[in-house]
Amino acid sequence: MKVLVTGGAGFIGSHVVDRCLADGHEVVVLDNFSTGRREFIRAPLQHPRTTLVEADVFIQPDRVTEAMQGCDLVFHLAANADVRFGLEHPRRDLEQNTIATFHVLEAMRAAGVNRIAFASTGSVYGEAAVIPTPEDAPFPVQTSLYATSKLAGEGLISSYCEGYGFQGYIFRFVSLLGERYSHGHVFDFLRKLRANPNRLDVLGDGHQKKSYLYVGDCMEAMFCALENATDPVNIFNLGTDEYVEVNDSIQCICDHLNLSPELVYAGGDRGWVGDNPFIFLDCQRIRSLGWAPTRSIRESIVSTVEYLMSESWLLEART
């Protein structure tokens, strides 16, 4: 099988590339390297079954169509994943997530490819009325431009399934952790603690409850769904059966680093405007296909800290 991975040099995308190669597939890595990193795909690029296409899904739809030729499956993972700063540049989520997803779907239609796996987000549940939140939770009201743009992507995909006979796999992730993680709260905390081990500034009141999933477990879940779910539209929450408070996460990081910084809270019950103070997904649907996570959230946090300490160029490279 030939698989195109948009955002293939990113955190999640590079793991998908590794997995596809390990499974014997041919892989087209498509990335604009705005947040993707060549270091993450160094090994795949040596592989004869890998092709790299450096292109931007929003700006260069024609290059996506070209790259799509002969593919059997598309993992559409390229996105603006910067949830927190949507309000500072409201156009970005619309362009890089909603319109970019439209470009991917049109490229597929032009190239005769009709199977797509898509990285959506648990944020589409907004301030969820039911927790843990199942896939058919009460129709939520969107609170962030990021989630809005991902939900629009979901709708485009399911409409293409209905209208053009596509088959879609939509994954509503919690936040992921693990190797190549390079964006999010563990990253931010580590960088701050490297700059000043005696003080840690924390968004909100530290009681925000979040769920995390190990990226390796996420890979198993996505491929389990692709192998076992056969509907035209297949929507799955992906997460663990637990959540942690931001304070728990800080404790875990500080214990591992043997630090006891003063914690300085920004205050309020959420990290930023549009943040959801409690994300915890009901994952019975994917569990019923036989998948289960292998790592607890704390284990994932520790392995992420270890990864970032061993790859400290990542902590240094970012501004």
Next chain:
Amino acid sequence: MKVLVTGGAGFIGSHVVDRCLADGHEVVVLDNFSTGRREFIRAPLQHPRTTLVEADVFIQPDRVTEAMQGCDLVFHLAANADVRFGLEHPRRDLEQNTIATFHVLEAMRAAGVNRIAFASTGSVYGEAAVIPTPEDAPFPVQTSLYATSKLAGEGLISSYCEGYGFQGYIFRFVSLLGERYSHGHVFDFLRKLRANPNRLDVLGDGHQKKSYLYVGDCMEAMFCALENATDPVNIFNLGTDEYVEVNDSIQCICDHLNLSPELVYAGGDRGWVGDNPFIFLDCQRIRSLGWAPTRSIRESIVSTVEYLMSESWLLEART
């Protein structure tokens, strides 16, 4: 108050314009006249409190920002309302509905306007799991590009409410009927019967169940919500407490015209790919504010037939 109405020369928009003038407001009518009609706003254009801006919301966002100056409220009704042919031009719903709504919101932000009323659709419930369908029905899977584009518009609006302090009124309409109706099944049937009174081709099997609302009742409902609902995001289904089958609707039209055509069904349980065979909304939320419809669906169909027969230029003008 100064009110901007996008799509102000359209079926619904022109009624909003009339109502705003009757209530003593200043009105800016913005329309690109792609489907809007100068005939619908002939009286308002004579009025000193009316300004006309001929502009396209998707193509000319700067003109929308200019038109927005000094406004207190925006009715965003401009849209591609052509639900049925989305698959023939998939870009149209994205551009004219989703991106156009983004342009309206950005124009509002630039001009310091923060109150918006938006025409969404009962189609966002897809193949609804609960009928009659309340606003917090189970999270639906989108089946049409039209509904997807409207849901994206809803999400943009609620995110602007959360992020920029806007106040939003989102109306999920059933199909509307009444004066100036010029698009939809009654229109199509009448035109076919004028061409051939002895035969009527019907999409689907005629058992599709749909709900309709009289445009005058819709006006009362929207203004009732604007006066009485005070949340940052206010979402209302707008419909009647009944539904009809397409066959009932045909009977009603034929009885009124005194015709007995042969009915020729295309077959299948829906009118087109992505059509929802049963739309029936639970409108308790808007009813609890004191609003109630004054016309039954049958009365609305009859008044629409009478309107179109008296304004037969509309039946002739369209292709």
